[in-house]
Amino acid sequence: MTGARRKELQLAVALFLPAFLIMAVVTIYPLLRSFSISLRQWDLMRPELGQPFVGLDNYRFILTDPLFWDSVRVTAVFVVLAVSLEICLGLAIALMLNRPFHGRTAVRLMALLPWAVPSVVNGIMWKWILNPSYGALNGLLLQLGLIDQYVIWLGEPRMALLMVVWADVWKETSFIMLLFLAALQTIPHDLYEAATVDGAGTVGKFRHVTIPLIRPTLFVAVALRTIWALKSFDLIYTLTAGGPSNGTAVLGYYTYLKSFVALQMGRGAAAAYIMTFVVLVVVYFYQRAIYRGVEY
Amino acid sequence: MAAARARQNGLWQRVKPGLKTAVFYGFVLLFVFAMVAPFLWMFISSISPQYELVAKPPHWFPEEPTLHRYRALLLGPEPGQMMPMAADRFLNALGNSLIVSISTTIICLITGTLAAYPFARMRIPGDHYFLLGILAAQMLPVIVIIIPLSLVMQRLELIDTYRGLILLYAGFLLPTVIWIMYGYLQTIPRELEDAAMIDGCTRFEAILRVILPLAGPGLVAVGAFTFLSAWNEFFMALIFTASETKTITVTVTEFSTQFGIDFGLMATGGVIGSIPPLLLALLLQRYLVQGLTAGALKG
Numbered sequence: 001m002t003g004a005r006r007k008e009l010q011l012a013v014a015l016f017l018p019a020f021l022i023m024a025v026v027t028i029y030p031l032l033r034s035f036s037i038s039l040r041q042w043d044l045m046r047p048e049l050g051q052p053f054v055g056l057d058n059y060r061f062i063l064t065d066p067l068f069w070d071s072v073r074v075t076a077v078f079v080v081l082a083v084s085l086e087i088c089l090g091l092a093i094a095l096m097l098n099r100p101f102h103g104r105t106a107v108r109l110m111a112l113l114p115w116a117v118p119s120v121v122n123g124i125m126w127k128w129i130l131n132p133s134y135g136a137l138n139g140l141l142l143q144l145g146l147i148d149q150y151v152i153w154l155g156e157p158r159m160a161l162l163m164v165v166w167a168d169v170w171k172e173t174s175f176i177m178l179l180f181l182a183a184l185q186t187i188p189h190d191l192y193e194a195a196t197v198d199g200a201g202t203v204g205k206f207r208h209v210t211i212p213l214i215r216p217t218l219f220v221a222v223a224l225r226t227i228w229a230l231k232s233f234d235l236i237y238t239l240t241a242g243g244p245s246n247g248t249a250v251l252g253y254y255t256y257l258k259s260f261v262a263l264q265m266g267r268g269a270a271a272a273y274i275m276t277f278v279v280l281v282v283v284y285f286y287q288r289a290i291y292r293g294v295e296y
Numbered sequence: 297m298a299a300a301r302a303r304q305n306g307l308w309q310r311v312k313p314g315l316k317t318a319v320f321y322g323f324v325l326l327f328v329f330a331m332v333a334p335f336l337w338m339f340i341s342s343i344s345p346q347y348e349l350v351a352k353p354p355h356w357f358p359e360e361p362t363l364h365r366y367r368a369l370l371l372g373p374e375p376g377q378m379m380p381m382a383a384d385r386f387l388n389a390l391g392n393s394l395i396v397s398i399s400t401t402i403i404c405l406i407t408g409t410l411a412a413y414p415f416a417r418m419r420i421p422g423d424h425y426f427l428l429g430i431l432a433a434q435m436l437p438v439i440v441i442i443i444p445l446s447l448v449m450q451r452l453e454l455i456d457t458y459r460g461l462i463l464l465y466a467g468f469l470l471p472t473v474i475w476i477m478y479g480y481l482q483t484i485p486r487e488l489e490d491a492a493m494i495d496g497c498t499r500f501e502a503i504l505r506v507i508l509p510l511a512g513p514g515l516v517a518v519g520a521f522t523f524l525s526a527w528n529e530f531f532m533a534l535i536f537t538a539s540e541t542k543t544i545t546v547t548v549t550e551f552s553t554q555f556g557i558d559f560g561l562m563a564t565g566g567v568i569g570s571i572p573p574l575l576l577a578l579l580l581q582r583y584l585v586q587g588l589t590a591g592a593l594k595g
Contacts, residue, residue, distance in 0.1 A: 008419075008499075009418075009420075011418075011500070012414035012418050012420055015410040015413055016411045018406075018407040018410065018411070019407040019411035019470050022403075022407065022463065022466050022470060023433065023467050025463065026445070026464055026466070026467020026468060027441065027467055027468065030441035030445045030448060031436070031441050031444075033444035033448075034440065034441050034443060034444045037443055096320070096324075096327075097324070097327075101320070101321070101324070107324060107327070107328060109581060110331055112574075112584070113335060113574065113577075114331055114335075116524065116574045116576070116577035117335065117570045117573070118527065118528035118530070118545050118569060118570065118573065119528060119530065120530045120546075120549060121338075121545075121566040121569055124338075124549070124562050124566050125334055125335065125337075125338045125563070125566060126334070128337075128338065128341060128559045128563060129334060131559070134349065134350045134352070134354070136337050136354055139352070139353045139354035140354075142353065143353055170331075174331055182585055231438075231439070233439060233530075233531055234530040234531060237530070237531075237534075252437060255440075256439060256442075259442065259443055260442075269443050269444075272437075272440040272442075272443070273440070275437065275439070276436070276437070279436070279440075280435075283431070283432050286431075286435075287428065287431055287432075
């Protein structure tokens, strides 16, 4: 190794070190420690039992817990519904707004509003709008004659889950739209003209020009949204607190309940690791999407 | 007969573009309404007096708008006014959020940019794995490591301290900061730096004098993103703060009295708590969309 190369590597280490130390304390060490906790029985309500090693018992418990499978189902419904709605709506609106019109800049600025609002505030806001007695939604629908009596939006598991999806879609769609809009604007206009010359209609142009060219953005948006939706907690904590009857308790909420309400640390950690595995699978696809995206 | 049809056709041809435009603007308006209306309703609720808040049907525009909730939250309650416990601490929480978010942003910008540099510019053995690790770390849900994290926080006596919260936020946001800056630094031509080094700068000086000024827009985007994320963070603040450092997001969820949840006050807290991130997003929108798109797409 030459002196210059050694010096370069030393500088690299020095530059990386501060960030690495912070990440090591906050994410790397806890991630390893979490695994060791997940192999122990550790009940904060019964400290006299100590923390005996129990192998994979916690995983066995979680994987046979009907509540866990309920939360998997709720998570799957929530993620699939929310992400597909956000992507489809985001793309449709971006296609619509991708032309010059009066007030375009203003519309784009407004599109940042839902994105910037804290998730907790989003939860509070919708909880108030959906309030069964004084909520704006009931008032509006009644005035429009679409319902004839006030609906308890968050009172029934399925409806509540739909409302959580709705609140999530409100917050996330507009930024997805902005991402798509940015991607659409990089498509050279000649391509559309060439397609017109070749006799392509609107649908043909969309399928053969637009979609292939925004595919990297599409992949990234789907993967990122999926991962973020899997992590959802704040919105559900404030809007429904996982209820009614666990109808909106996603995986993150289940893990929270196990660790901080039931105070069973070992089982909480096991649930968390199972969740990590699910997220990692999505990350794998995300990473492949990114590396494929570079080819353009 | 034929002439009449031709006339009708001509009329249709003239009306059609106008109609299309009208439909288009109709959709735009619908979209704008969907985006803005819920937040606007929260604002209207925050300035409606209690009796109008519970009116049936709702008073879409309050007849007697009032700022008394804003006054109560920011200046303290008037004598005799019922306030939830948490409301007294609102101003305090606002300050806590500011301190924590600004500190997190500064720390992330400095350490994150420095850490991104070697990957963008130097030959690092195994850099692919490091980057993959950083990409994966971005996705890590906090809930997954919250138990050992609370052990670490207890051990280091960081619970309910600014230092603790800043450390946590920095740790969770750094992977994203490094990832975006890594993408951004690659767009700065290497030649500029080489030229500076030929002129006698050391590599570190070249980073300070050439790279940092050029990385400005990237830094602005990442800084705004970091501030927003720290400001909006809820879960870690919920678990790791108590009376001293409780942030705004935790405080607004606690506005309930023995009579139930005070939605008017919650709406007011929600509006105030959204102002800093909103202002930031509006002021920096150009950088944000560009920077985050670049960061999300660069491989």
